[in-house]
Amino acid sequence: MHLSLYLDDCADDDTLAALLRQAGHQVSTPRIAGTAGLSDREHLDYAAHHGYTLLTKDPDDFIDLHHQWLATNRTHSGILLIYEYKDVSKNMSRTQIVLAIDNLVASALPIANEIHNLNQWR
Numbered sequence: 001m002h003l004s005l006y007l008d009d010c011a012d013d014d015t016l017a018a019l020l021r022q023a024g025h026q027v028s029t030p031r032i033a034g035t036a037g038l039s040d041r042e043h044l045d046y047a048a049h050h051g052y053t054l055l056t057k058d059p060d061d062f063i064d065l066h067h068q069w070l071a072t073n074r075t076h077s078g079i080l081l082i083y084e085y086k087d088v089s090k091n092m093s094r095t096q097i098v099l100a101i102d103n104l105v106a107s108a109l110p111i112a113n114e115i116h117n118l119n120q121w122r
Helices: 014-022 040-050 059-069 094-107
Strands: 004-007 026-028 053-056 079-081 115-117
Touching: 004 014, 014 026, 014 053, 014 094, 026 079, 040 059, 053 059, 059 079, 059 115
Parallel strands: 004 026, 004 053, 053 079, 079 115
Antiparallel strands: none
16 A cells, blocks of 8 residues: 655655655655645645645654644544654664655554654654
8 A cells, every 4th residue: 555645844855755756655745735834733734635644754743733633523644753863873764764654554554543653663
């Protein structure tokens, strides 16, 4: 199974987008969608409206948004979190991000209306 992904402003990366497309995923970014600079809530609104799973490197804000959406019975196509560290040697490479997404998809766990930490799937 392949995902339709929307990379928010902090995850918008041409190389990552290209690698995700090579892996068979459909990818949109704020630069493609004309949504650059929007708030996190607006990015999630956009992704949900268009059926995209949102990919972000801003986990804390999106965890809060996810819980707010659940509390108001709103739905989304999933949120994938990438945690980054001050010690950059601990951060996921672009290739590891793609592999983590593939591992998550292969697990057959639900993605819609869920939030997943991709660092745990590398």
